Structures are given as C-alpha cells and as structure tokens.
Amino acid sequence: GDNRSAAKGLTDLVAYKNVNDVVPPKGLNQLMIQIDQRNEAVLLPIYGSMIPFHVATIRTVSSQQDTNRNCYIRIMFNVPGTPFSPHDANSLKNLGSIYLKEVSFRSKDPRHISEVVQAIKGLRRQVVSRESLIAEKAT
Amino acid sequence: LWTKCKLTRCVICGMQNPGQLKIFSGGILWKKQGGGKAVEVDKADIVGVTWMKVPKTNQLSVQIKDGLYYKFIGFRDQDVTSLTNYFQNTCGLTPAEKQLSVSGRNWGEVDLSGNMLTFLVDSKQAFEVSLADVSQTQLQGKNDVILEFHVDDTTGANEKDSLMEISFHIPNSNTQFVGDESHP
Numbered sequence: 268g269d270n271r272s273a274a275k276g277l278t279d280l281v282a283y284k285n286v287n288d289v290v291p292p293k294g295l296n297q298l299m300i301q302i303d304q305r306n307e308a309v310l311l312p313i314y315g316s317m318i319p320f321h322v323a324t325i326r327t328v329s330s331q332q333d334t335n336r337n338c339y340i341r342i343m344f345n346v347p348g349t350p351f352s353p354h355d356a357n358s359l360k361n362l363g364s365i366y367l368k369e370v371s372f373r374s375k376d377p378r379h380i381s382e383v384v385q386a387i388k389g390l391r392r393q394v395v396s397r398e399s400l401i402a403e404k405a406t
Numbered sequence: 407l408w409t410k411c412k413l414t415r416c417v418i419c420g421m422q423n424p425g426q427l428k429i430f431s432g433g434i435l436w437k438k439q440g441g442g443k444a445v446e447v448d449k450a451d452i453v454g455v456t457w458m459k460v461p462k463t464n465q466l467s468v469q470i471k472d473g474l475y476y477k478f479i480g481f482r483d484q485d486v487t488s489l490t491n492y493f494q495n496t497c498g499l500t501p502a503e504k505q506l507s508v509s510g511r512n513w514g515e516v517d518l519s520g521n522m523l524t525f526l527v528d529s530k531q532a533f534e535v536s537l538a539d540v541s542q543t544q545l546q547g548k549n550d551v552i553l554e555f556h557v558d559d560t561t562g563a564n565e566k567d568s569l570m571e572i573s574f575h576i577p578n579s580n581t582q583f584v585g586d587e588s589h590p
Contacts, residue, residue, distance in 0.1 A: 282510025289461040289508050296415070298422060299566035309512055312567055313416035315477065316460065318533040320508035339570070344512040346575040363580050364513040367525060368550060371571040373557055381565065 273385050278345075282308035282321040291317050299379065300340065302386040307394055307404065309342070309387055320344070320367075323394050328387045338377040340384065343369050343402060344353050412485065415479040418443055419489075420539050420555070421565050427478055428490065431496060434468060436478065446475055455493050456487055458504040458531065472518030474538065505530040516574065523553075535572065549576050 275372035281288050283306055291310045292300040308319040327343045346366040374380045413561075414427040416436050425438040432451040447470055454469040464481040468542070481489070493499045507530035514527035524534045535553070542554040552573040 278511075280510075283508035286459050286461055286506050286508055295461055296422065297566070312438065312571075313533045313569055313572075314420045314535045314539075315415075315422040315479070316533065319508055319510045320512060323508065324512040340567070346512075347577055364577070365516050365525075365580060366575040366577070367572070368574045368575040369514040369552075369571070370569065372567040373570050374567045376566055 277323040280321045280323045280394070280398075282306050284321045289317070289319055291373065300383045302383065302390060304386075307390060309390075311342075311372075313370075319320060322387065323392045323398070325387060325391055328384050328391075330351075330384050332377055336377070338374045339371060340374060340378045340380050341371045341394070342368065356357075363406070412481070414478045414480040416445060417479070418445070420536065420569065425542065428535065429492065436476075447476065449497055452497055454498065455497075455499055455501040456504050457490070457501050458506055460506055461508075469520060475520060475522050475536065477498075507532045535569075546573070550574065551576065 282303075288306070289310075291293070291297070291303060293299070293301055295317050298315070298317070300312065301310045301317065302308070303310060303319070306319075309318045309324045309325065310319050312318075324344050325342055326345045326402055328340065330338060330340045332338050344367050346368050412429075413424070413428045414436070415422045415424050416427070417423075419464040423438050423443065423475060425436055428435045428437075431449070433452070434445070434447040438444065451469055452471045453471055456467040456469075458465045460463050460468070463479060464479045464483065464486050466481060468476045468478070469477070469518045471484065490501050493501055508526040509527055509570075510533070511527045514525055515529075515531060517524040517526055518537075521536050521538045522534050523537055535555075537553075539555050540553050541556045544552040544554070546552055550573055552571060554571050555569050557570055
C-alpha cells in the first residue's frame with residue numbers, strides 16, 4: 268500500500284530503507300551514473316562508491332559535449348530559495364542543514380550520458396506527477 | 407595473526423582499484439592487481455581505523471598521521487570481527503563504527519576531518535570526498551561553495567563517469583560555518 272500523504276510531500280521520499288537494498292542495475296562496481304527505476308533512485312559514483320539520491324531531490328539535469336568528444340553531465344538538486352522548491356514548505360524543519368546543490372561529471376560515453384539524462388527526466392516527471400495527484404486528492 | 411592476503415578494492419584518487427590486501431605486524435600492504443600502484447602503511451603511522459557496512463560488503467577506512475585516509479572495500483562480516491581483534495591486539499586501536507545513509511536525501515551536515523569531507527544525512531554518512539583531490543574551491547555568492555576535482559585521464563577500468571565538480575548550498579539559517587576560514 269501507498270502510505271505517502273500530502274503532508275509528507277516530495278522531500279520525505281526515501282530511496283532505500285536498508286544498506287543492502289542498494290542494488291544498482293549494472294552492479295555496485297560499475298562506477299557510472301545508474302538509475303534504479305524501482306526505488307526511484309539515481310546512483311552517482313562519488314569517491315569510489317555508488318551514492319543514491321532520490322529522484323525527487325533533483326531539480327534539473329543537462330548534458331553537453333566538447334570538441335574532444337568529452338561529454339559532461341550536470342545535475343542540479345533542489346535547494347531552498349529556488350522557485351517552486353519543495354523545500355520552502357519544509358525549510359523550518361531543515362533549518363541548519365547544508366544542501367548538496369550540484370554535481371558535474373565527465374564521461375567517456377556520450378550515448379550513456381544521453382540515456383541517463385532521458386531516464387532521469389522521465390522518472391522525475393513520473394514521480395512529481397504522482398505526488399501532486401496524491402496532494403490534490405488529499406485537499 | 408591476520409596475515410592472509412584478501413581480495414579487496416582500494417580507493418586511490420577517488421577510484422576503485424582491485425588488488426590484494428595484507429595486514430601484518432608491520433602494518434598494511436595493498437598491491438594493485440597486475441602490478442602498479444601499491445599502498446604501504448606503517449603500523450606506527452595508523453591513528454584510526456573505521457568500519458562501515460556498505461551494500462553487500464564492509465568497508466575499512468584507515469587514517470594515518472598526516473590526515474590522509476585509505477579506503478578498502480570487500481570484507482565479509484567474519485573478517486570485520488577478526489580484524490577488529492587484530493587491530494586491538496597489534497596496534498592498540500579500537501576500530502570505530504560508522505553508518506551509511508541510503509535514504510537519498512540531499513540535505514544534511516558537512517563534517518571535516520583530516521583530508522576528508524563527509525556529507526552526513528541524519529548523522530549517518532551519505533558520501534565522502536577527499537580534499538586532497540580538490541584542485542580548486544570557489545565561493546559563489548554568499549551561500550554556495552564549489553569544489554573542483556582533479557580529473558585523471560587514466561581513470562580506473564570500471565569508472566566511466568568521473569566527478570568534476572560538486573557544490574554545496576549553505577542557507578543563511580546555517581550557523582555552523584559562519585566566520586570559519588578553514589571551511590573549503
């Protein structure tokens with residue numbers, strides 16, 4: 268059952284409950300950006316580990332390619348003070364917190380990066396529309 | 407004595423490398439598979455060891471005198487027990503235990519210890535980065551701190567995407583780093 272209520276909102280979504288639940292589709296040792304659709308998580312390779320972020324924490328994702336066939340991806344997270352940030356309603360609760368705002372990666376594989384960008388955008392859209400439906404029903 | 411070689415992965419310059427770890431009375435020796443980079447730590451230089459349960463395995467962090475950390479991944483639960491005893495008996499060190507946050511949130515606290523910057527969510531470690539790998543830090547506006555990382559062209563075989571930049575937003579409501587010159 269879905270026990271998420273409107274009062275909880277986007278910022279209360281949790282990617283994984285237990286450490287051993289973290290199973291990226293391509294494995295933990297493949298240090299590349301991976302998407303776990305089932306857990307609505309984006310896994311990022313940071314300092315040799317795969318680090319999960321719930322897709323609801325992500326605000327935008329974009330990519331670009333330079334003349335040397337290097338590909339770059341930039342992921343911006345929700346932080347307070349940005350328009351339509353779900354944090355503003357909760358900012359009292361998170362008073363004193365520091366936010367991860369942005370991460371950029373360089374990739375050797377442009378095709379993989381464009382797949383990642385599409386997957387994050389699609390998953391984010393899906394989660395945001397589901398949560399706003401739940402919020403609508405509750406009011 | 408815990409002297410057998412153990413297959414582990416060592417994090418060097420932010421990348422995982424497979425290799426063999428040997429923990430013996432003189433300290434720690436790790437050799438990269440197929441030769442190349444080796445990590446040697448003298449017992450006398452170890453100031454702290456930490457265990458953390460990570461997905462499917464255990465991770466050992468070894469802090470040495472100059473503030474550097476070495477991170478080894480790939481220990482079974484029984485290795486943790488035997489190595490904990492070994493560190494206590496041989497080095498007189500009681501390993502600390504850390505917990506990993508997998509909730510996927512992007513807000514929490516930042517902790518600085520030696521060369522390591524740790525991002526904590528609900529007082530558990532969400533991720534860490536080594537400040538030794540940071541090439542430049544920038545302050546953007548009043549509230550944002552940007553860390554730029556060295557990107558090595560000879561990245562590990564299993565690393566496809568390399569972290570280039572990370573930034574933190576410190577709202578005005580946060581008082582932890584007000585007037586703290588040492589903050590990156």
